[in-house]
Amino acid sequence: MHVTAVDVRRANGADVPTTPSYTDVLKSYVALTKPRIIELLLLTTVPVMFLAERGVPSAWLVVATVVGGTLSAGSANALNCVVDADIDQLMRRTSRRPLPRHQVGTRGALWFGLALGVVSTVWLWMLVNPLSSMLALAANVFYVVGYTMILKRRTTQNIVWGGAAGCFPALIGWTAITNELAWAPVVLFMVVFFWTPPHFWSLAMRYREDYSAASVPMLPSVATSAEVAKQIVAYSWVMVGTSLLLWPITPTGWFYPAVAITLGIVFLVEAYDLKSRAMDTEDLAILKPMRLFHYSNAYLALLFVAAAVDPFLR
Numbered sequence: 001m002h003v004t005a006v007d008v009r010r011a012n013g014a015d016v017p018t019t020p021s022y023t024d025v026l027k028s029y030v031a032l033t034k035p036r037i038i039e040l041l042l043l044t045t046v047p048v049m050f051l052a053e054r055g056v057p058s059a060w061l062v063v064a065t066v067v068g069g070t071l072s073a074g075s076a077n078a079l080n081c082v083v084d085a086d087i088d089q090l091m092r093r094t095s096r097r098p099l100p101r102h103q104v105g106t107r108g109a110l111w112f113g114l115a116l117g118v119v120s121t122v123w124l125w126m127l128v129n130p131l132s133s134m135l136a137l138a139a140n141v142f143y144v145v146g147y148t149m150i151l152k153r154r155t156t157q158n159i160v161w162g163g164a165a166g167c168f169p170a171l172i173g174w175t176a177i178t179n180e181l182a183w184a185p186v187v188l189f190m191v192v193f194f195w196t197p198p199h200f201w202s203l204a205m206r207y208r209e210d211y212s213a214a215s216v217p218m219l220p221s222v223a224t225s226a227e228v229a230k231q232i233v234a235y236s237w238v239m240v241g242t243s244l245l246l247w248p249i250t251p252t253g254w255f256y257p258a259v260a261i262t263l264g265i266v267f268l269v270e271a272y273d274l275k276s277r278a279m280d281t282e283d284l285a286i287l288k289p290m291r292l293f294h295y296s297n298a299y300l301a302l303l304f305v306a307a308a309v310d311p312f313l314r
Contacts, residue, residue: 020103024103025103025104028098028103028104029078029098029104029108029109029112031097031098031103032074032077032078032081032097032098032099032104032109032112032113033070033073033074033075033077033078033116034074034077034081037073037077038070038073038074038077040297040300040301041069041073041166041169042066042069042070042169043300043301043304043305044169044170044173044188044192044300044304045065045066045069045169045170045172045173046062046065046066046173046308047173047304047305047307047308048169048170048173048174048185048188048304048307048308049061049062049065049173049174049176049177049308050307050308050309050311051174051184051250051307051308051310051311052173052174052176052177052178052184052185053177054311055311055312057177061128061176061177064123064124064127064128064176065124065128065132065172065173065176067123068120068123068124068127068128068132068133068136069120069124069136069169069172070120071116071117071119071120071123072116072117072120072121072124072136072137072139072140073140074113074116074120075113075114075115075116075117075120075140076113076117076139076140076143076144076165077113078109078112078113078116079110079113079114079117079140079144079148080143080144080148081097081098081099081109081113082099082106082109082110082113083144083148083149084148084152085099085100085106087153087214087215087216088100090210090213090214091207091210091211091213091214092207092210093207093210094210117137117140120136120137120140121133121136121137124136124172128176129175129176129179131175131179131180131181132172132175132176132179135168135171135172135175136168136172138168139165139166139168139169139172140165142162142164142165143162143165143166146161146162146165147159147161147162147163147165148162152216153215153216153217154217155217156217156218156219156222156223157219158216158217158218159196159197159200159201159204159218159219160196160197163192163193163196163197163200164193166192166196167189167190167192167193167196168189170185170188170189170191170192171185171186171189173185174188183249184246184249184250187242187243187245187246187249188246188304188307190242191239191242191243191246191300191303192300194235194236194238194239194242195235195239195296195299195300197231197232197235198232198235198236198239198267198271198292198296199293199296199297199300201218201219201220201228201231201232202232202274202289202290202291202292202293202296203289203290203293204218204219204220204221205220205225205228205284205287205289206284206289206290206293208220208221209221219231224278224282225278225281225282225287226275226278226279228278229271229274229275229277229278229279230275232271232274232275232292233268233271233272233275236267236268236271237268239264239267240260240264240267240268243260243264243303244257244260244261244264246260246307247260252307252310252311252314253310253311253313253314254313255306255309255310255313256306256307256310259302259303259306260303260306263299263302263303263306266295266299267295267296267299270291270292270295271292273291274287274288274289274291274292
């Protein structure tokens with residue numbers, strides 16, 4: 001039996017329930033929003049605003065977009081935690097989240113996620129523009145319903161299609177400035193789309209036993225490392241090629257393509273190294289899939305920063 005929203009501490013050999021402080025409760029609700037994921041999403045929002053402005057955008061508009069985007073992403077992540085509470089407690093990587101540890105009740109987490117979704121939609125509608133608001137809402141719904149509730153537990157292609165939800169910040173950042181869509185943000189949307197499988201599958205290789213224990217058909221848990229690595233290489237090539245399309249479409253100066261090519265070469269080297277190791281072993285200590293995972297974070301951040309900086313150099 002467990003006590004919801006209560007810390008159980010051991011004192012003198014007995015379990016003594018202690019009411020958590022307001023700070024502990026606040027930290028638990030913040031943890032539901034997965035702040036580290038939100039940081040990465042903002043890294044694909046703000047630079048696109050600079051690219052769309054071809055200079056420095058309004059500070060107020062950047063703040064309004066960042067706040068709205070943070071609330072929207074936090075809503076999606078909190079609702080994801082509610083839907084996935086049963087499998088999160090089976091996986092080492094997610095077992096310390098607030099719901100598996102009973103730091104937050106399911107009903108409280110649900111209402112928290114829904115409230116953030118409503119507030120973010122109204123915030124972006126009123127302070128940015130309706131188009132950006134609807135794009136954020138679409139991303140939220142697709143992540144919770146499309147990925148979490150439909151795709152995640154049913155297909156090995158779950159993260160391929162479900163990962164599209166994480167591509168929307170590029171569109172939101174652009175429309176926040178221009179109030180219309182264009183080919184440039186679509187290209188950046190597709191870069192993130194093709195980046196997601198190599199990024200997430202390298203992480204899932206490290207935690208493949210977790211996904212097996214939770215009966216989630218993430219590709220690395222149902223396929224050999226060699227097969228996963230081959231697909232990672234294929235998606236990496238498409239991602240690098242797509243990133244170069246921004247050069248003629250925007251058009252950019254020399255800085256962005258130079259950075260995109262350099263970052264892309266390093267990404268491909270890492271992907272091929274992983275594939276080479278995967279052809280010989282399933283031993284995670286030798287595979288070292290987290291090398292590619294960590295570099296993929298740096299790749300995406302630096303690529304988008306390059307797109308933002310490029311207009312200042314022309």
